[in-house]
Amino acid sequence: MDYEKNQTLTVEITDMTSEGEGVGKKDGFPFFVKDTIIGDKAEIRVTRVKKSYAYGRLEKVLTPSPFRVEPKCTFHRQCGGCQIQSMSYEKQLEFKQAKVRNNLIRIGGFASEKIDKIMEPIVGMEEPFYYRNKAQYPVGTNREGEPITGFYAGRTHSIVANTQCYLGTNENKEILEIILAYMKENKVSAYDETTGKGLIRHVLIRKGFCSGEIMVCLVVNLKGKQRELPAQQKLLDRLLTIPNMTSVSLNINTERTNVILGQEIRLIWGKETIQDTIHVCDADNNFERTGRGITYAISPVSFYQVNPAQTEKLYSLALSYAGLTGQETVWDLYCGIGTISLFLAEKAKRVYGVEVIPQAVENARENAVSNGITNAEFFVGKAEEVLPQKYEKEGIFADVIVVDPPRKGCDNACLDTILKMAPKRVVYVSCDSATLARDLKVLCGGGYEVERVRAVDMFPMTVGVETVVFLSNRKSKPDTHVKLSLSMDDYYRIKEEGKNNQI
Ligand code: SAH
Secondary structure (H helix, E strand, C coil): CCCCCCCEEEEEEEEECCCCCEEEEECCEEEEEECCCCCCEEEEEEEEECCCCEEEEEEEEEECCCCECCCCCCCHHHHCCCCCCCECHHHHHHHHHHHHHHHHHHCCCCCHHHHHHHEEEEECCCCCCCCCCEEEEEEEECCCCCEEEEEECCCCCCEEECCCCCCCCCHHHHHHHHHHHHHHHCCCCECECCCCECCEEEEEEEECCCCCCEEEEEEECCCCCCCCCCCHHHHHHHHCCCCCEEEEEEEECCCCCCCCCCCEEEEEEECCCEEEEEEEEECCCCCEEEEEEEEEEECCCCCCCCCHHHHHHHHHHHHHHHCCCCCCEEEEECCCCCHHHHHHHCCCCEEEEEECCHHHHHHHHHHHHHCCCCCEEEEECCHHHHHHHHHHHHCCCCCEEEECCCCCCCCHHHHHHHHHHCCCEEEEEECCHHHHHHHHHHHHHCCEEEEEEEEECCCCCCCCCEEEEEEEECCCCCCCCCCCCCCHHHHHHHHHHHHHHHC
């Protein structure tokens, strides 16, 4: 049977894609329908027909799925940030567990029996809302000419006004309303992407969940000699009524671009950074906090995990999988501001971090110093360049390698070098289980065995899922490399001296 655009149909949703769209079949022909949940019977309108599948829009839920719940947010369909908010949280966790499992089997080529034996249950949240410590709101103007802030309607750049996102903290709404009131009263304009005119572009809010400290950064199109906002003190006076306000800054972005942040940050009140602490927990005992916390300084531009409650669990799992006794040399690739590295440092002999963004490496070094950690060193560069270079030229050694790459996974040159270095353990932290599965296949082809897998729900209500994997070296090669118990600096010096001695 042929289907046509705009036709309405009744379908039963019997499956879901990894991106959270419901899948319903009509005589074997699949329809992908956003906002439906497995188990729904729904009326849909056909939006696009392809040769072997079609897309539909949910018109009406006829019989709700037993997994359907009333979403908290009235904008969830327009926004698209929370793809599965109308699914019960228990089912969301099941969905994510299945997503990781399927990727490991289908892309990684692992036997389902093996995965079912080693995969532990996903780590969920007790309260799956209000978990984000960072919010970025675009600012614009409505038809009446008033400033608004909210979110971009799915795949567009038009702003839907909404100051209450249930993933963020309670203070966000109050802060946004203060800024909007200030703009109205002082006739401060919102930036207009189409003309490049107007002043306020975005509001960035961060909170240290442990310290309670709050940071507000207004991204502004301040040009030329203009150093501050009109009636800036009035804005500050109001922002300072928010308890624990710690840092207020302007980020100058005068470029015609969708990139949110510009280069320059001008502090207008308080401290340049806020602090947050992540505690070491016992991953094998219900994530009870055991160790001391590591405190990180966070600036408006720092990369920092957005869900601190779950980050603590994720890092503790990575630490547990690393199996450290205090004797190990560990490389932490894609280390960001050194969050995992500093976690590992307490239990390792030495930790070396590699990260491509120089500013993040600077933060990592500062965080090491402020936490009194002296056995961690950081290198700027691409993991796939730094690691092979250091291995080939300097014969570096690792007992354990931890990787936490971006969505695209590890570069082949990086995986190759890991195989050559042959550490006893590899811990892979991944935010995309498809590229994780692809990379695990390479590592297992090169002599590693997947021992443990556990998913962590860092982003409830969305389809995102983080996974931690522990691989052991099947061959466990004898130690033929130089074992680094010295700092890299000392190591280079001794090598240099060695060379001179030979001459
Ligand atoms: N482990 C950190 C950061 C993980 S995000 C944490 O949990 O906070 C991934 C990091 O990899 C980012 O900081 C990104 O800048 C960095 N990155 C991206 N490509 C890279 C590459 N080729 N080599 C090294 N680092 C890279």
